[in-house]
Amino acid sequence: SQQGEEDPQALSIQEGENATMNCSYKTSINNLQWYRQNSGRGLVHLILIRSNEREKHSGRLRVTLDTSKKSSSLLITASRAADTASYFCAPRDGNQFYFGTGTSLTVIP
């Protein structure tokens, strides 16, 4: 499989703390995208980083990309209870996306 793989599988933190999730992948990529999924819902796009970028910010989100190590990380700062969800990385190779198995984040109020 060419899936991405997130680490850790599950993460539990207190409200206000930062959450870091990592993603490793096997393909060459055009870009890498991060998505969020609330229980029982579809995925929602969070942030996209292109293969020639190393870091990107969007609000409380910071994503890094290291193409030499085929890895990415997503940092959520000052977490809120509403951030509780599953987070997926999706490396894109051509017309195909290779979603990982996700990190389940629980933010405790």
Added chain:
Amino acid sequence: NAGVTQTPKFQVLKTGQSMTLQCAQDMNHEYMSWYRQDPGMGLRLIHYSVGAGITDQGEVPNGYNVSRSTTEDFPLRLLSAAPSQTSVYFCASSADRDPNQPQHFGDGTRLSIL
């Protein structure tokens, strides 16, 4: 905007039955795709399309058929349902003239094969 609409939301089938999962988008997106999501497996790409009349296989295409006669619609057909096809199915679309565009997902179809 409606975005990506999937129907039905839930379906129970018997082994060997066939059915079509519907997906429609109102954003004039060229790229559409179907995924299945299974516990511990993440999302796996079944089929995708880069425009009307063009379809291609993803990672797990066996047992599924697709067509793209219009820009808006991308139905997924299960030819002869098997218990291994019990899953949650997601349809997604993106404006693919620029590949650096996000995908928009529907809310999913939960399918059980008995």
